[in-house]
Every structure is written in C-alpha cells, then in structure tokens.
Amino acid sequence: MADKLNIALVGCGARAQTAHLPYLKKNPRIDIAALCDVDEVKLATLGDRYKARKISTTYNEILNDPSIDAVVITTPPHLHHPMALAALDYGKHVFVEMPIALNEAQTKEMISKSRRKKLVLAVAHDDHFRPDAILMRQFMERKEVGELTYAKTGWLRSAQRWGHPGWQEESLKSGSGAFLTLGIPLIDLALFVLGERQPNAISGMAFKRSPDLEAEDTAVAQIRFTDDTILVVEVSWILHEPRDVLYLNAYGTKGAALFNPLEIHKEMFGRLVNVAPAMNKKTLGPTSYQGQINAFVSAVMGKAPFPVPIEDALLLARISDGFYRSVKERKEIPLKTRGS
Secondary structure, eight states, X not given: OOSSEEEEEEOOSHHHXXXXXXXXXXXXXXXXXXXXXXXXXXXXXXXXXTTOSXXXXXXXXHHTOTTOXXXXXXXXXXGHHHHHHHHHHTTOEEEEOSSSSSSHHHHHHHXXXXXXXXXXXXXOOGGGGOHHHHHHHHHHHTTTTOSEEEEEEEEEEEHHXXXXXXXXXXXXXXXXXXXXXXXXXHHHHXXXXXXXXXXXXXXXXXXXXXXXXXXXXXXXXXXXXXXXXXXXXXXXXXXXXXXXXXXXXXXXXXXEEEETTTEEEXXXXXXEEXXXXXXXXXXXXHHHHHHHHHHHHHHHTTSSOOSSOHXXXXXXXXXXXXXXXXXXXTSOEEOOOTXX
C-alpha cells in the first residue's frame, strides 16, 4: 500500500466538521481525496477549505473512483448500513459513525461482508480514546471507589438549542431516535469505563412528542449486568433543560467516579475527597478524535488492529434491539453477552 491513504468523507454535517475533517487533515498519512454531501454550497466551501481533490453530491461517483482507499461515513444513522455495504462492495475500507447500524441484523451483515472482503470496518468509539474516560476506567479497575453498586448516565439536550433540526428530523422519521443516536454512545462509554462487566438484560421506555414520528425523542433504560449491578440511561433532545447535560456517575462502596468533568471522590479521613488530577478540557475531544482517526489509518495500513473490536459494536446493536423489544413488549429482555 502507498505511504498515504486516499480517504473520502460522506456526510458533511456538524459532526464531520468538528470531529472528523480537521483530524483527517492533521494526519500526515491521509489525503482527503473526496467529499460527498447533498448540500452543494456546503460541499463547495468544505472542499475548498480542505483541498479535496473531488467533491460530489452522488455517492456512487465517489465509490467508482478506484484511487479512493477508504470511506468515512458521517451521515444520519439510517444511512450507515446501506452506505457501508456499498463501500465494502467497491473494495473500500470503512470508518462509520456510531451507531454502526439500526439493528443487530444490519450490523452482522456489515461485519460479515467486511470479513469476506478482508477490509477494515471500524466504528467511531470516541470515548475509548478520551484521556478522562481512560483515567476513569483505570480508577474503576483499581477499585479506587470500592465495588460498584450503581451507575447512571444521561445525555439531555436542550430543546431550545436543538429542537428537531435537519438530519435529526429525518432520522426520527426513518426510525432512529434518541436511544440510538444519544443512548448508544453513552452506553458505549459506560461499558468502556466500567470494565469487563457483561450486560445480560435490559428494560426500557420510550416517548415521542409527535405521533407523526416513527422514533422516540426521549428514552429511559435500565441495563442489568451479570453481577446484578445496574446502569440507568436517560436521553432526550426535547426537554426544557436550560443547557445540555451529559454525565456518567459510577457509585462504589468507598466513593464515586463522575464523568464530565472527571471527579473521583474517595472516602478519606472521614470525608469525601476528589483525587482526580486536573485535566485540560479543551484537549479532551481533539485528543479522542485524532486518536481514533490515527488508529483507523494504522489498521488499514496493517500496522496494528483497530483497538476497539468490532464485536463491541455488535453488543451495542444487541442492546439497542433489546431496548426496542422491551418498549414494545413492556418487559425486561435478556441479552446475549460478548462473544455469544
């Protein structure tokens, strides 16, 4: 393989502009060969800014270019599966935003095809590369806050800020709602930080403000692990919160570990003391975005496997399927664990 990868990015929305394009540009082993989006004005602006060799509103035109080695997919979730399959059919390696697909069946199809084609299929697991998430995981592994008793996580987006803009509205109408879009990344973070715990059951409730939408804009779930600890998840983008809230709290027998910002509260001298080191908040996101892009490039070039196994994405898809089945059947649903 050549010293540089020719990468095309499809879907030039806010996520692509903040978490992908700047870090693709910074990697010396990458050439941004092409950009693809339905918005011609935005496409022209970004194409000029990042010196893309080709811009196109047609995905097949991008795939038909034999010089392109890999595709980064940052479109709404319901497009991930068909776009990834098409890219794999054309012999392109694929890096896709989370969630990988809408369900377990689609995820299995993508994994199977990537293996048959001997191509890299990787998913954006930002938080596995975040210094504060990595440090929180280390504290949990060392049992600095004792044995885990309970964990909760949430992502509540202010309705005043977000409403139902663009791709979000499209996703809601196509069946990918708040649990998939917000909840799955949170659960991925929680599973990473909490270590090797195996989820074995899920129960959930979902709500939508408008009956015209196929998917929920608010969701609550409880995941039970094999050791009988639980994780509670709450997500929404239509609540009247004055500001966005994103958190992960893990409570142990000797303290608590809190994320965003990172705080590690331990019982010391008869009181709780925060022992977390100071961290530069401005570098946390950029470090994670650059880290996962660099890891993808190394995987494609055969230097090292992508550090997050694709089976993690499959587990998340099973959790998602279990959630929606629980909502429909109004009962707790058992889950297959990793490797089963």
